[in-house]
Amino acid sequence: MTYANFKSTVKKVNIKPKGVQEIVLEINGDELDGQLEAIAGMVDLRVNVELDAARITYRRKYNAITEQPLTQYSVSEKGIVEVKQPEQLELEGMPEEEVQIEEKEVVIDRELIDAFVMSDMAPTYEGYHKDLLDILKRRIKGESYRTLAEEFDIKTSELVEQVKLYRMQVAPLAEAWNKWKKEKGEITE
Known part of the structure:
Protein backbone atom coordinates (compact mmCIF):
# COMPACT_ATOMS: atom_id res chain seq x y z
CA MET A 1 0.00 0.00 0.00
CA THR A 2 1.34 3.40 -0.95
CA TYR A 3 1.07 5.99 1.82
CA ALA A 4 2.22 9.56 2.44
CA ASN A 5 1.67 11.84 5.42
CA PHE A 6 2.72 15.49 5.41
CA LYS A 7 1.74 18.99 6.45
CA SER A 8 0.93 21.49 3.74
CA THR A 9 -0.85 24.72 2.94
CA VAL A 10 -3.92 24.78 0.72
CA LYS A 11 -3.00 27.35 -1.91
CA LYS A 12 -5.81 27.15 -4.43
CA VAL A 13 -9.10 25.46 -5.21
CA ASN A 14 -10.12 25.40 -8.86
CA ILE A 15 -13.60 24.50 -10.05
CA LYS A 16 -13.24 22.82 -13.43
CA PRO A 17 -15.81 21.68 -15.99
CA LYS A 18 -17.89 18.54 -15.46
CA GLY A 19 -17.90 18.88 -11.68
CA VAL A 20 -14.16 18.37 -11.26
CA GLN A 21 -12.36 20.29 -8.52
CA GLU A 22 -8.62 20.72 -8.31
CA ILE A 23 -6.87 21.42 -5.01
CA VAL A 24 -3.33 22.77 -5.01
CA LEU A 25 -1.22 22.08 -1.91
CA GLU A 26 2.11 23.73 -1.11
CA ILE A 27 4.65 21.74 0.89
CA ASN A 28 7.62 23.51 2.43
CA GLY A 29 11.05 22.25 3.38
CA ASP A 30 11.57 18.61 4.14
CA GLU A 31 7.91 17.77 4.89
CA LEU A 32 7.96 15.09 2.20
CA ASP A 33 11.20 13.49 3.45
CA GLY A 34 11.42 10.46 1.18
CA GLN A 35 7.71 10.43 0.33
CA LEU A 36 7.85 12.17 -3.05
CA GLU A 37 8.36 8.89 -4.92
CA ALA A 38 5.34 7.36 -3.20
CA ILE A 39 3.23 10.41 -4.08
CA ALA A 40 4.47 10.37 -7.67
CA GLY A 41 3.30 6.76 -7.86
CA MET A 42 -0.22 7.90 -6.98
CA VAL A 43 -0.64 10.24 -9.96
CA ASP A 44 -3.97 9.49 -11.68
CA LEU A 45 -4.94 7.01 -8.93
CA ARG A 46 -7.89 7.49 -6.58
CA VAL A 47 -6.63 8.25 -3.08
CA ASN A 48 -8.24 8.90 0.28
CA VAL A 49 -7.54 12.38 1.57
CA GLU A 50 -8.43 14.03 4.88
CA LEU A 51 -7.48 17.63 5.44
CA ASP A 52 -7.47 18.91 9.01
CA ALA A 53 -6.54 22.49 9.86
CA ALA A 54 -3.33 22.79 11.88
CA ARG A 55 -4.66 25.87 13.67
CA ILE A 56 -7.95 26.40 15.43
CA THR A 57 -9.62 29.81 15.50
CA TYR A 58 -12.09 30.69 18.22
CA ARG A 59 -13.67 33.86 19.59
CA ARG A 60 -12.98 35.24 23.05
CA LYS A 61 -14.57 38.19 24.88
CA TYR A 62 -12.35 40.95 26.25
CA ASN A 63 -12.89 44.04 28.37
CA ALA A 64 -12.23 46.85 25.86
CA ILE A 65 -10.74 49.09 28.55
CA GLU A 90 -18.28 47.64 36.81
CA LEU A 91 -15.64 50.32 36.93
CA GLU A 92 -15.73 53.19 39.40
CA GLY A 93 -18.77 55.30 38.59
CA MET A 94 -19.49 53.52 35.30
CA PRO A 95 -22.62 51.38 35.05
CA GLU A 96 -22.06 47.79 33.91
CA GLU A 97 -24.06 48.30 30.71
CA GLU A 98 -21.58 50.99 29.58
CA VAL A 99 -18.54 48.74 29.89
CA GLN A 100 -17.41 47.87 26.40
CA ILE A 101 -16.83 44.25 25.55
CA GLU A 102 -14.92 43.25 22.45
CA GLU A 103 -14.88 39.86 20.83
CA LYS A 104 -11.57 38.91 19.24
CA GLU A 105 -10.48 35.97 17.17
CA VAL A 106 -7.75 33.90 18.78
CA VAL A 107 -5.68 31.35 16.89
CA ILE A 108 -4.07 28.33 18.57
CA ASP A 109 -2.09 25.41 17.19
CA ARG A 110 -4.26 22.31 17.04
CA GLU A 111 -1.35 20.29 18.46
CA LEU A 112 -1.69 22.17 21.80
CA ILE A 113 -5.37 21.28 22.01
CA ASP A 114 -4.67 17.69 21.02
CA ALA A 115 -1.94 17.38 23.67
CA PHE A 116 -4.44 18.67 26.25
CA VAL A 117 -7.01 16.09 25.10
CA MET A 118 -4.44 13.27 25.19
CA SER A 119 -3.41 14.28 28.74
CA ASP A 120 -6.85 13.21 29.99
CA MET A 121 -7.32 16.70 31.49
CA ALA A 122 -9.83 17.90 28.88
CA PRO A 123 -13.39 18.14 30.20
CA THR A 124 -16.52 16.61 28.74
CA TYR A 125 -19.51 18.76 27.87
CA GLU A 126 -23.14 18.04 27.21
CA GLY A 127 -24.35 18.36 23.65
CA TYR A 128 -21.60 16.24 22.11
CA HIS A 129 -21.53 12.55 21.25
CA LYS A 130 -21.12 10.63 24.53
CA ASP A 131 -17.85 9.07 23.29
CA LEU A 132 -16.42 12.22 21.71
CA LEU A 133 -13.25 12.33 23.82
CA ASP A 134 -12.44 8.70 23.00
CA ILE A 135 -13.24 9.33 19.34
CA LEU A 136 -11.05 12.43 19.31
CA LYS A 137 -8.14 10.58 20.93
CA ARG A 138 -8.36 7.93 18.24
CA ARG A 139 -8.55 10.63 15.57
CA ILE A 140 -5.43 12.28 17.00
CA LYS A 141 -3.68 8.91 16.76
CA GLY A 142 -4.52 8.81 13.05
CA GLU A 143 -7.84 7.03 12.57
CA SER A 144 -10.00 8.54 9.85
CA TYR A 145 -13.19 10.45 10.48
CA ARG A 146 -14.99 8.06 8.14
CA THR A 147 -13.91 4.93 10.06
CA LEU A 148 -14.79 6.49 13.42
CA ALA A 149 -18.15 7.77 12.19
CA GLU A 150 -19.10 4.32 10.92
CA GLU A 151 -18.04 2.62 14.15
CA PHE A 152 -19.91 5.07 16.38
CA ASP A 153 -22.94 5.32 14.07
CA ILE A 154 -22.72 9.05 13.45
CA LYS A 155 -22.62 10.94 10.16
CA THR A 156 -19.07 11.87 9.16
CA SER A 157 -20.03 15.52 8.65
CA GLU A 158 -21.63 15.63 12.11
CA LEU A 159 -18.54 14.09 13.71
CA VAL A 160 -16.22 16.56 11.98
CA GLU A 161 -18.42 19.45 13.17
CA GLN A 162 -18.51 18.15 16.77
CA VAL A 163 -14.72 17.75 16.83
CA LYS A 164 -14.30 21.28 15.45
CA LEU A 165 -16.70 22.82 17.99
CA TYR A 166 -15.21 20.84 20.87
CA ARG A 167 -11.66 21.95 19.97
CA MET A 168 -12.85 25.56 19.83
CA GLN A 169 -14.56 25.20 23.22
CA VAL A 170 -11.52 23.72 24.99
CA ALA A 171 -8.95 25.92 23.21
CA PRO A 172 -8.68 28.54 26.01
CA LEU A 173 -8.35 25.74 28.59
CA ALA A 174 -5.64 24.11 26.49
CA GLU A 175 -3.79 27.43 26.33
CA ALA A 176 -3.91 27.80 30.12
CA TRP A 177 -2.80 24.17 30.59
CA ASN A 178 0.05 24.60 28.10
CA LYS A 179 1.21 27.79 29.85
CA TRP A 180 1.14 25.92 33.19
CA LYS A 181 3.22 23.06 31.67
CA LYS A 182 5.79 25.58 30.39
CA GLU A 183 6.01 27.28 33.79
CA LYS A 184 6.67 23.87 35.36
CA GLY A 185 9.45 23.30 32.83
CA GLU A 186 7.69 20.31 31.26
CA ILE A 187 7.45 21.97 27.82
CA THR A 188 10.22 23.87 26.11
CA GLU A 189 9.77 25.94 22.99
Missing part, protein backbone atom coordinates in the same frame (compact mmCIF):
# COMPACT_ATOMS: atom_id res chain seq x y z
CA THR A 66 -8.37 46.64 30.27
CA GLU A 67 -7.92 44.44 27.15
CA GLN A 68 -8.06 41.43 29.46
CA PRO A 69 -10.16 38.36 28.67
CA LEU A 70 -13.42 38.33 30.60
CA THR A 71 -12.90 34.69 31.50
CA GLN A 72 -9.67 33.75 33.21
CA TYR A 73 -8.36 30.26 33.94
CA SER A 74 -6.26 28.76 36.70
CA VAL A 75 -4.55 25.39 36.73
CA SER A 76 -4.27 23.30 39.88
CA GLU A 77 -1.09 21.48 40.89
CA LYS A 78 -2.62 18.34 39.38
CA GLY A 79 -3.11 20.07 36.01
CA ILE A 80 -6.86 20.58 36.24
CA VAL A 81 -7.97 23.77 34.47
CA GLU A 82 -10.66 25.74 36.25
CA VAL A 83 -12.57 28.84 35.27
CA LYS A 84 -11.88 31.81 37.55
CA GLN A 85 -14.63 34.20 38.42
CA PRO A 86 -15.23 36.68 35.56
CA GLU A 87 -13.42 39.96 36.00
CA GLN A 88 -15.38 42.74 37.66
CA LEU A 89 -16.98 44.71 34.82
Whole structure:
Protein backbone atom coordinates (compact mmCIF):
# COMPACT_ATOMS: atom_id res chain seq x y z
CA MET A 1 0.00 0.00 0.00
CA THR A 2 1.34 3.40 -0.95
CA TYR A 3 1.07 5.99 1.82
CA ALA A 4 2.22 9.56 2.44
CA ASN A 5 1.67 11.84 5.42
CA PHE A 6 2.72 15.49 5.41
CA LYS A 7 1.74 18.99 6.45
CA SER A 8 0.93 21.49 3.74
CA THR A 9 -0.85 24.72 2.94
CA VAL A 10 -3.92 24.78 0.72
CA LYS A 11 -3.00 27.35 -1.91
CA LYS A 12 -5.81 27.15 -4.43
CA VAL A 13 -9.10 25.46 -5.21
CA ASN A 14 -10.12 25.40 -8.86
CA ILE A 15 -13.60 24.50 -10.05
CA LYS A 16 -13.24 22.82 -13.43
CA PRO A 17 -15.81 21.68 -15.99
CA LYS A 18 -17.89 18.54 -15.46
CA GLY A 19 -17.90 18.88 -11.68
CA VAL A 20 -14.16 18.37 -11.26
CA GLN A 21 -12.36 20.29 -8.52
CA GLU A 22 -8.62 20.72 -8.31
CA ILE A 23 -6.87 21.42 -5.01
CA VAL A 24 -3.33 22.77 -5.01
CA LEU A 25 -1.22 22.08 -1.91
CA GLU A 26 2.11 23.73 -1.11
CA ILE A 27 4.65 21.74 0.89
CA ASN A 28 7.62 23.51 2.43
CA GLY A 29 11.05 22.25 3.38
CA ASP A 30 11.57 18.61 4.14
CA GLU A 31 7.91 17.77 4.89
CA LEU A 32 7.96 15.09 2.20
CA ASP A 33 11.20 13.49 3.45
CA GLY A 34 11.42 10.46 1.18
CA GLN A 35 7.71 10.43 0.33
CA LEU A 36 7.85 12.17 -3.05
CA GLU A 37 8.36 8.89 -4.92
CA ALA A 38 5.34 7.36 -3.20
CA ILE A 39 3.23 10.41 -4.08
CA ALA A 40 4.47 10.37 -7.67
CA GLY A 41 3.30 6.76 -7.86
CA MET A 42 -0.22 7.90 -6.98
CA VAL A 43 -0.64 10.24 -9.96
CA ASP A 44 -3.97 9.49 -11.68
CA LEU A 45 -4.94 7.01 -8.93
CA ARG A 46 -7.89 7.49 -6.58
CA VAL A 47 -6.63 8.25 -3.08
CA ASN A 48 -8.24 8.90 0.28
CA VAL A 49 -7.54 12.38 1.57
CA GLU A 50 -8.43 14.03 4.88
CA LEU A 51 -7.48 17.63 5.44
CA ASP A 52 -7.47 18.91 9.01
CA ALA A 53 -6.54 22.49 9.86
CA ALA A 54 -3.33 22.79 11.88
CA ARG A 55 -4.66 25.87 13.67
CA ILE A 56 -7.95 26.40 15.43
CA THR A 57 -9.62 29.81 15.50
CA TYR A 58 -12.09 30.69 18.22
CA ARG A 59 -13.67 33.86 19.59
CA ARG A 60 -12.98 35.24 23.05
CA LYS A 61 -14.57 38.19 24.88
CA TYR A 62 -12.35 40.95 26.25
CA ASN A 63 -12.89 44.04 28.37
CA ALA A 64 -12.23 46.85 25.86
CA ILE A 65 -10.74 49.09 28.55
CA THR A 66 -8.37 46.64 30.27
CA GLU A 67 -7.92 44.44 27.15
CA GLN A 68 -8.06 41.43 29.46
CA PRO A 69 -10.16 38.36 28.67
CA LEU A 70 -13.42 38.33 30.60
CA THR A 71 -12.90 34.69 31.50
CA GLN A 72 -9.67 33.75 33.21
CA TYR A 73 -8.36 30.26 33.94
CA SER A 74 -6.26 28.76 36.70
CA VAL A 75 -4.55 25.39 36.73
CA SER A 76 -4.27 23.30 39.88
CA GLU A 77 -1.09 21.48 40.89
CA LYS A 78 -2.62 18.34 39.38
CA GLY A 79 -3.11 20.07 36.01
CA ILE A 80 -6.86 20.58 36.24
CA VAL A 81 -7.97 23.77 34.47
CA GLU A 82 -10.66 25.74 36.25
CA VAL A 83 -12.57 28.84 35.27
CA LYS A 84 -11.88 31.81 37.55
CA GLN A 85 -14.63 34.20 38.42
CA PRO A 86 -15.23 36.68 35.56
CA GLU A 87 -13.42 39.96 36.00
CA GLN A 88 -15.38 42.74 37.66
CA LEU A 89 -16.98 44.71 34.82
CA GLU A 90 -18.28 47.64 36.81
CA LEU A 91 -15.64 50.32 36.93
CA GLU A 92 -15.73 53.19 39.40
CA GLY A 93 -18.77 55.30 38.59
CA MET A 94 -19.49 53.52 35.30
CA PRO A 95 -22.62 51.38 35.05
CA GLU A 96 -22.06 47.79 33.91
CA GLU A 97 -24.06 48.30 30.71
CA GLU A 98 -21.58 50.99 29.58
CA VAL A 99 -18.54 48.74 29.89
CA GLN A 100 -17.41 47.87 26.40
CA ILE A 101 -16.83 44.25 25.55
CA GLU A 102 -14.92 43.25 22.45
CA GLU A 103 -14.88 39.86 20.83
CA LYS A 104 -11.57 38.91 19.24
CA GLU A 105 -10.48 35.97 17.17
CA VAL A 106 -7.75 33.90 18.78
CA VAL A 107 -5.68 31.35 16.89
CA ILE A 108 -4.07 28.33 18.57
CA ASP A 109 -2.09 25.41 17.19
CA ARG A 110 -4.26 22.31 17.04
CA GLU A 111 -1.35 20.29 18.46
CA LEU A 112 -1.69 22.17 21.80
CA ILE A 113 -5.37 21.28 22.01
CA ASP A 114 -4.67 17.69 21.02
CA ALA A 115 -1.94 17.38 23.67
CA PHE A 116 -4.44 18.67 26.25
CA VAL A 117 -7.01 16.09 25.10
CA MET A 118 -4.44 13.27 25.19
CA SER A 119 -3.41 14.28 28.74
CA ASP A 120 -6.85 13.21 29.99
CA MET A 121 -7.32 16.70 31.49
CA ALA A 122 -9.83 17.90 28.88
CA PRO A 123 -13.39 18.14 30.20
CA THR A 124 -16.52 16.61 28.74
CA TYR A 125 -19.51 18.76 27.87
CA GLU A 126 -23.14 18.04 27.21
CA GLY A 127 -24.35 18.36 23.65
CA TYR A 128 -21.60 16.24 22.11
CA HIS A 129 -21.53 12.55 21.25
CA LYS A 130 -21.12 10.63 24.53
CA ASP A 131 -17.85 9.07 23.29
CA LEU A 132 -16.42 12.22 21.71
CA LEU A 133 -13.25 12.33 23.82
CA ASP A 134 -12.44 8.70 23.00
CA ILE A 135 -13.24 9.33 19.34
CA LEU A 136 -11.05 12.43 19.31
CA LYS A 137 -8.14 10.58 20.93
CA ARG A 138 -8.36 7.93 18.24
CA ARG A 139 -8.55 10.63 15.57
CA ILE A 140 -5.43 12.28 17.00
CA LYS A 141 -3.68 8.91 16.76
CA GLY A 142 -4.52 8.81 13.05
CA GLU A 143 -7.84 7.03 12.57
CA SER A 144 -10.00 8.54 9.85
CA TYR A 145 -13.19 10.45 10.48
CA ARG A 146 -14.99 8.06 8.14
CA THR A 147 -13.91 4.93 10.06
CA LEU A 148 -14.79 6.49 13.42
CA ALA A 149 -18.15 7.77 12.19
CA GLU A 150 -19.10 4.32 10.92
CA GLU A 151 -18.04 2.62 14.15
CA PHE A 152 -19.91 5.07 16.38
CA ASP A 153 -22.94 5.32 14.07
CA ILE A 154 -22.72 9.05 13.45
CA LYS A 155 -22.62 10.94 10.16
CA THR A 156 -19.07 11.87 9.16
CA SER A 157 -20.03 15.52 8.65
CA GLU A 158 -21.63 15.63 12.11
CA LEU A 159 -18.54 14.09 13.71
CA VAL A 160 -16.22 16.56 11.98
CA GLU A 161 -18.42 19.45 13.17
CA GLN A 162 -18.51 18.15 16.77
CA VAL A 163 -14.72 17.75 16.83
CA LYS A 164 -14.30 21.28 15.45
CA LEU A 165 -16.70 22.82 17.99
CA TYR A 166 -15.21 20.84 20.87
CA ARG A 167 -11.66 21.95 19.97
CA MET A 168 -12.85 25.56 19.83
CA GLN A 169 -14.56 25.20 23.22
CA VAL A 170 -11.52 23.72 24.99
CA ALA A 171 -8.95 25.92 23.21
CA PRO A 172 -8.68 28.54 26.01
CA LEU A 173 -8.35 25.74 28.59
CA ALA A 174 -5.64 24.11 26.49
CA GLU A 175 -3.79 27.43 26.33
CA ALA A 176 -3.91 27.80 30.12
CA TRP A 177 -2.80 24.17 30.59
CA ASN A 178 0.05 24.60 28.10
CA LYS A 179 1.21 27.79 29.85
CA TRP A 180 1.14 25.92 33.19
CA LYS A 181 3.22 23.06 31.67
CA LYS A 182 5.79 25.58 30.39
CA GLU A 183 6.01 27.28 33.79
CA LYS A 184 6.67 23.87 35.36
CA GLY A 185 9.45 23.30 32.83
CA GLU A 186 7.69 20.31 31.26
CA ILE A 187 7.45 21.97 27.82
CA THR A 188 10.22 23.87 26.11
CA GLU A 189 9.77 25.94 22.99
